[in-house]
Amino acid sequence: MLRSLYSGISGLNAHQRMIDVTGNNIANVNTAGYKSSQIQFTDTLSQMMYAAGSPQGGQGGTNPAQVGLGVKVSAINTNFAQGSTQTTGRAGDMLIQGDGFFVTRSGNEMLYTRAGSFSVDANGTLVTSSGEPIQGWTGVNGVVNSAGQPGDIRMPVGASIPPARTSQMGLKGNLSSDVPPAPAVDDTVTIPVRVYDNSGATSTATVEFKRNTSPAPASTDWTVTLTKADGTVVGMPVTLDMATGRPGAGTAPPMDTDGNITFDLGGPDEYKVNVSDMTMYSGQSDARVFSTDGQTAGTLTSTGFTVSNTGEIVGVFSNGLKQVLGQVAVATFTNPNGLEKVGNSQFRSTVNSGYAQVGEAGSGGMGQLVGGALEMSNVDLAQEFTNLVVAQRGFQANSRIITTSDELLQELVSMKR
Incomplete structure (x- = not known):
């Protein structure tokens, strides 16, 4: 009887976690780059009443008899399916079509995100909405060396191109x-x-x-x-x-x-x-x-750039001249489900995610970039509402286990009177 109480308590805890996960998914239904979570249950250790017996002496064998001790959360997995595309037309918005993550720097730590809403700060650095620099390669005279070590992408905002005569x-x-x-x-x-x-x-x-x-x-x-x-x-x-x-x-x-x-x-x-x-x-x-050829003088503004499918950032000067300013890096992992969520739609690598493989978009199995668009949340709202009802009914059913067990205990106590 006490076992049923503990089973009911474990069921309440497990379904409360399911409600927590489902509620968080619903709360982030409009969060750019958010990846929904999926909870999995497993049964706990079962108590052995008697073990299995082998056939002998003309008698058939017997199966083991076990009483379960409840349920527990076995995993909370992240669903990395592609979210819907929202076209914004904004220069700093980027979307990865396929596998991969944008790489950001938080202090000395590298973090990874699918949320591609970026902007250029006062120093000309391409940063996230929370101010963390995006990693990639800065161009020199219109040339990008993507074979080098990635770093902060700095764009020469305000830089001028002198006029040149037609030749x-x-x-x-x-x-x-x-x-x-x-x-x-x-x-x-x-x-x-x-x-x-x-x-x-x-x-x-x-x-x-x-x-x-x-x-x-x-x-x-x-x-x-x-x-x-x-x-x-x-x-x-x-x-x-x-x-x-x-x-x-x-x-x-x-x-x-x-x-x-x-x-x-x-x-x-x-x-x-x-x-x-x-x-x-x-x-x-x-x-x-x-x-x-030939040109008038031109100036680069903080919004005067476009992004190619390979992540190249092409500056568009006020005179119409274009120049490659840098390239956004993309990272992939052997086991993306091993990544740890750290907030701000960002992830941290762990011992089970494998090391980040950083390279150009569109190469080595990495997705291509789309400029002027954002990847929205991949939460399936209809499914989450269904999960919410399932979790609620599961919670109610397990609370009934505790109520019934308590009534039986009360009946035992009353038998003594």
């Missing part, structure tokens, strides 16, 4: 090979190009292709002229040889091996115009600019 432009299109109808007129194709000077000021230059129709209207030579916005012709016109339908060896002055023709601005400055993608076939003339 190269690439053209693409077709110059018609068709002969103009009589009376013969020169075929002319004009392409406007936006260019920058040394101060970053913009203007529109013009590249003109003019067919040399004299003495032959069907000539395959074109005169290329570059003119500034003020009407000044840059350098000397170039004769472009298109006899093969592509820029050829007869171009004068000669092109370089990459298909660039050069217009001298005087001194060390010059324009290189790439014509390797120009053609001369039948049809309409149609040409355009597909690339130029």
Whole structure:
């Protein structure tokens, strides 16, 4: 009878723990990066009434008779299933699609989290909402060495990029090979190009292709002229040889091996115009600019960055120029269920989780990153409410064990009277 009391008490304790776990899951239904917990029960040691007996002397064997002594919590496991995605559009929000954790530094200790709501502090360090630095690799001149030791990611917020003048432009299109109808007129194709000077000021230059129709209207030579916005012709016109339908060896002055023709601005400055993608076939003339360099001055702000699938943080300066500023590291574990929860949606490694394997997102079985989005809680609210009812009924049933046992004890006491 006393055994039933202890069984009932153990049942109350176990189901109270189930209510605690379920309640915590429900409380964190909207917590970004939260991973729900699942409780498991097991029976306790059973008292042996009599042991098993083997068949002998014409008698059959007997099975052991045992009385259980209750229930206990065997495990509280963490469910690391992917949570739902919430798109935010915020630069500092990141999501891991697949396995892995963000690595944060708390003092000298490394912690791990799936909550990807980050920001840049006053020192330019990428930190969590509680101020802990995110670990990864800081870029140097747009290059990241992810083979090195991870550390705090520092972004040069407020850094400026100086202006640069235009020195190269690439053209693409077709110059018609068709002969103009009589009376013969020169075929002319004009392409406007936006260019920058040394101060970053913009203007529109013009590249003109003019067919040399004299003495032959069907000539395959074109005169290329570059003119500034003020009407000044840059350098000397170039004769472009298109006899093969592509820029050829007869171009004068000669092109370089990459298909660039050069217009001298005087001194060390010059324009290189790439014509390797120009053609001369039948049809309409149609040409355009597909690339130029040069820029105005630009500044990086604390929200001026995007994140790639591999975790590269790409800074977007106010002039539109992009540069890799760093890369966010991702960690995986042999046994994620061995991690210890420490609050703030963070985990600590333990002797049973294995060592953290830190690397680039999207490599070595690690998930890819998604910028401008957060992973929400993976709590299944319908399941948790069901668990809550089950735990409540289990608690009530075990309390009835104690009540019934108490009534039997009272009956025994009353028999003495």
